[in-house]
Amino acid sequence: MAERTPWSLSGALRGMFQRPTITEDTWDDLETALVGADFGPDVTEAVIDELRANVERYRTTDPRDLQRMLRETIEERLSKYDTTLRLTERPAVVLVVGVNGVGKTTTIGKFARFLGTYGRSVVVGAADTFRAAAVDQLATWAERGGAQIVRPQQQGQDPASVAFQTVEFAKRTGTEIVIIDTAGRLHTKGGLMDELTKIRRVVEKQAPVSEVLLVLDATTGQNGLAQAQAFIEHAGVTGLVVTKLDGSAKGGFVLAVQEQTGIPIKLVGQGEGIGDLTGFTPHVFAQKLVG
Amino acid sequence: MATFGNLSDRLADTFKNLRKKGSLSASDVDGTVREIRRALLEADVAFEVVKDFTSRVRERALGDEVNKALNPAQQVVQIVNEELVGILGGQQRRLEFAKTPPTVIMLAGLQGAGKTTLAGKLAKWLAKDGHTPLLVAADLQRPNAVTQLSVVAEQAGVAVFAPEPGNGVGNPVKVAKDGVAYARSRQYDTVIVDTAGRLGVDAELMKQAANIRKAVDPDEVLFVIDAMIGQDAVNTAKAFQDGVDFTGVVLSKLDGDARGGAALSVASVTGRPIIFASTGEGLDDFEPFHPDRMASRILDLGDILTLIEQAQQAFDEEEARKVAEKFATDSFTLEDFLKQMQQLRNMGSIKKMIGMLPGAGAMREQLDSFDEREIVRTEAIIQSMTPAERRNAKLLNGSRRLRIARGAGTTVTEVNQLVQRFEQAAKMMKTVARGGVPQMPGMGPIPGAHGGASRKQAAKSKKKSGSRSGNPAKRAAENSGAATSGAAVPAGSGFGLGLGGGAARSVDAPSEDELAALQKFLGRG
Numbered sequence: 038m039a040e041r042t043p044w045s046l047s048g049a050l051r052g053m054f055q056r057p058t059i060t061e062d063t064w065d066d067l068e069t070a071l072v073g074a075d076f077g078p079d080v081t082e083a084v085i086d087e088l089r090a091n092v093e094r095y096r097t098t099d100p101r102d103l104q105r106m107l108r109e110t111i112e113e114r115l116s117k118y119d120t121t122l123r124l125t126e127r128p129a130v131v132l133v134v135g136v137n138g139v140g141k142t143t144t145i146g147k148f149a150r151f152l153g154t155y156g157r158s159v160v161v162g163a164a165d166t167f168r169a170a171a172v173d174q175l176a177t178w179a180e181r182g183g184a185q186i187v188r189p190q191q192q193g194q195d196p197a198s199v200a201f202q203t204v205e206f207a208k209r210t211g212t213e214i215v216i217i218d219t220a221g222r223l224h225t226k227g228g229l230m231d232e233l234t235k236i237r238r239v240v241e242k243q244a245p246v247s248e249v250l251l252v253l254d255a256t257t258g259q260n261g262l263a264q265a266q267a268f269i270e271h272a273g274v275t276g277l278v279v280t281k282l283d284g285s286a287k288g289g290f291v292l293a294v295q296e297q298t299g300i301p302i303k304l305v306g307q308g309e310g311i312g313d314l315t316g317f318t319p320h321v322f323a324q325k326l327v328g
Numbered sequence: 329m330a331t332f333g334n335l336s337d338r339l340a341d342t343f344k345n346l347r348k349k350g351s352l353s354a355s356d357v358d359g360t361v362r363e364i365r366r367a368l369l370e371a372d373v374a375f376e377v378v379k380d381f382t383s384r385v386r387e388r389a390l391g392d393e394v395n396k397a398l399n400p401a402q403q404v405v406q407i408v409n410e411e412l413v414g415i416l417g418g419q420q421r422r423l424e425f426a427k428t429p430p431t432v433i434m435l436a437g438l439q440g441a442g443k444t445t446l447a448g449k450l451a452k453w454l455a456k457d458g459h460t461p462l463l464v465a466a467d468l469q470r471p472n473a474v475t476q477l478s479v480v481a482e483q484a485g486v487a488v489f490a491p492e493p494g495n496g497v498g499n500p501v502k503v504a505k506d507g508v509a510y511a512r513s514r515q516y517d518t519v520i521v522d523t524a525g526r527l528g529v530d531a532e533l534m535k536q537a538a539n540i541r542k543a544v545d546p547d548e549v550l551f552v553i554d555a556m557i558g559q560d561a562v563n564t565a566k567a568f569q570d571g572v573d574f575t576g577v578v579l580s581k582l583d584g585d586a587r588g589g590a591a592l593s594v595a596s597v598t599g600r601p602i603i604f605a606s607t608g609e610g611l612d613d614f615e616p617f618h619p620d621r622m623a624s625r626i627l628d629l630g631d632i633l634t635l636i637e638q639a640q641q642a643f644d645e646e647e648a649r650k651v652a653e654k655f656a657t658d659s660f661t662l663e664d665f666l667k668q669m670q671q672l673r674n675m676g677s678i679k680k681m682i683g684m685l686p687g688a689g690a691m692r693e694q695l696d697s698f699d700e701r702e703i704v705r706t707e708a709i710i711q712s713m714t715p716a717e718r719r720n721a722k723l724l725n726g727s728r729r730l731r732i733a734r735g736a737g738t739t740v741t742e743v744n745q746l747v748q749r750f751e752q753a754a755k756m757m758k759t760v761a762r763g764g765v766p767q768m769p770g771m772g773p774i775p776g777a778h779g780g781a782s783r784k785q786a787a788k789s790k791k792k793s794g795s796r797s798g799n800p801a802k803r804a805a806e807n808s809g810a811a812t813s814g815a816a817v818p819a820g821s822g823f824g825l826g827l828g829g830g831a832a833r834s835v836d837a838p839s840e841d842e843l844a845a846l847q848k849f850l851g852r853g
């Protein structure tokens with residue numbers, strides 16, 4: 038799927054790197070490309086200032102040098118954090134959170150398969166008891182991903198109790214990894230954010246929570262920052278998952294999210310197929326982005 | 329984006345040094361335009377649209393209309409607002425219905441935009457309006473989208489056509505086509521076709537969407553887009569316009585805190601009107617789109633009052649501080665009341681000023697019926713009082729009132745009304761000046777009357793007082809509760825203007841933001 042569109046800034050940057058020398062137009066183009074990739078006005082300005090200083094220092098006028106510097110800057114910024122998933126506890130409990138429609142349930146299906154290929158046994162918990170047909174959707178993904186599923190016993194059951202029962206199931210059966218799906222919620226809704234805190238607290242009565250993954254949709258703009266801040270506060274996020282990178286959106290805002298919150302990107306989703314999930318490698322990401 | 333402060337604050341800074349100036353220099357305008365540019369980018373308005381927009385604002389701001397304006401800074405803000413509303417469509421557009429039913433409405437958009445939920449909302453809304461909608465399950469891609477649509481249909485109390493199980497099984501073009509035929513034979517008067525989410529760059533799936541469109545020949549194709557989307561809104565909107573050529577736009581998830589700059593991008597790049605706003609997970613969280621509210625939301629102009637009144641030269645800060653003190657200490661007199669009114673008249677543009685407040689439509693109407701002559705009458709009455717009477721309204725007994733009425737060439741009733749208004753205003757302002765929110769019996773809040781500002785406010789107050797219940801079933805109730813949780817606040821202008829007597833009672837209550845601005849004005853902010 039990913040090869041259908043070259044996900045990168047290369048299109049936006051092509052003209053600029055083909056000019057013989059660096060001119061004011063080059064900087065304008067760079068700004069347009071970075072803003073267009075959702076880096077946001079602040080990061081864009083910071084990156085450009087840094088690059089301008091470098092260009093000055095190394096006295097270069099070659100756009101290819103600039104391209105290399107851009108790649109390095111982005112890679113350096115992205116690799117400040119440890120992207121390893123911590124799943125050593127048994128069971129290792131993973132909570133998946135995020136706003137509506139970002140790809141939580143899909144990610145869980147793909148993640149289950151991902152873990153399965155490493156020989157791990159997985160159970161998913163259908164703690165989205167709110168949205169219509171969410172449980173069935175997760176069940177379909179669990180089947181595709183080769184995971185077991187714990188469903189609510191009745192419609193609209195308290196999500197925290199479903200999460201609790203899932204962990205209980207894992208302990209009873211010796212299942213290694215627990216992934217809890219939660220209902221999408223806008224980060225501005227206090228009551229719903231408190232619900233997440235409660236799910237976490239209830240799970241912790243049984244087992245420590247190994248990872249809380251916040252799913253961010255690459256098409257999101259600057260609001261992604263507000264989302265991240267709220268979910269970190271209420272759910273103790275430990276890692277970011279960026280989805281829908283198979284589209285034309287670049288997801289530049291995650292850089293700002295990482296920098297402002299110190300929470301690393303851990304997984305990347307690039308399609309609706311069961312295999313469209315990978316770990317996050319800053320080098321590859323920067324290479325693909327800048328070319 | 330609290331970290332950056334909002335545009336109003338930053339513009340207020342930019343404007344500070346303009347207050348004593350009569351006209352704007354090119355560099356004043358550039359500074360302002362830079363701030364606007366930044367705010368638009370933070371609101372995720374597409375860069376190309378931002379560039380275009382700011383150059384137009386710059387041009388107009390340097391033009392004649394601003395230099396001749398009473399208050400150039402204020403005029404610039406007005407220009408920005410006008411341009412925004414202009415792009416967003418100026419007027420609301422309604423759904424087009426077919427001359428011979430069924431009316432066919434097709435939904436299209438990215439994955440996770442909110443199409444399926446919207447299908448339910450639209451159906452419920454139409455049903456309430458006496459229509460008989462049929463939902464057609466043509467998203468055969470996403471796991472259990474068909475089940476989801478069926479559940480939503482049941483919740484909305486409408487029929488669903490779902491012949492295929494989905495999860496990759498079935499032909500969506502055929503389902504859509506059969507759905508319309510089914511509606512025709514069963515006399516459903518509207519058909520809503522839910523389709524799978526797809527990426528703009530997915531040529532194959534875009535083609536499929538185009539084929540669905542061809543097969544059902546819809547009266548409306550609604551492009552559903554998430555209010556939180558970033559710069560990609562433009563690529564996506566263009567791809568859908570080329571692919572299926574939508575007729576209208578629905579902005580979803582507006583209940584969050586995204587500024588929703590995408591609305592501006594999509595409207596300006598495609599020229600298609602935004603018809604609806606989707607504002608929550610409940611099936612009733614759905615409303616016609618209001619361009620003016622969106623304009624102030626994008627620029628976060630909810631507290632524009634602060635800005636204007638800071639830029640406003642008619643009010644002297646020192647004077648305002650003194651008045652505030654008087655309010656707080658109960659020594660506000662009829663003399664002060666008169667002075668204030670005269671100041672208001674000096675401003676000349678109160679109508680315009682209030683007209684710029686987000687969502688002030690209702691207030692604007694009241695203002696239109698407000699008569700400047702009322703100030704003249706008030707002046708006459710107060711001037712017919714003795715200095716002692718002006719300083720102490722309690723002296724005004726029946727015979728004094730009669731004397732005053734005669735002196736002012738009016739009736740005792742009018743004098744009574746004025747005194748009453750004055751007392752009310754003094755009491756109200758005292759509360760406000762002391763930091764409280766005055767209560768006015770019989771003046772309930774008007775839900776949703778303030779657009780962006782009130783939504784923000786509802787979210788805020790919900791954070792504080794929202795139900796702690798973990799029961800998701802209560803969600804819908806919570807959501808609708810939030811809309812009415814705005815503070816009850818007094819009607820009319822806080823300056824004690826009568827605004828034509830009783831009519832003032834039905835004026836919108838000012839929002840928290842406006843009250844805050846008022847407090848700031850009163851020197852306590």
Ligand SMILES: Nc1nc2c(ncn2[C@@H]2O[C@H](COP(=O)(O)OP(=O)(O)OP(=O)(O)O)[C@@H](O)[C@H]2O)c(=O)[nH]1
Pocket residue numbers: 135136137138139140141142143144165168171219220221222280281282283284306307308309313439440470525527
């Ligand atoms: N193209 C693409 N689509 C994706 C990706 N991940 C998820 N989706 C699609 O996005 C839509 C929403 O995905 P879900 O997994 O239901 O999202 P969710 O966050 O669980 O949604 P709610 O539970 O409703 O909040 C579906 O149509 C998915 O197929 C991705 O990486 N690429």
Ligand SMILES: [Mg+2]
Pocket residue numbers: 141142143165171218219220221
């Ligand atoms: Mg889900």
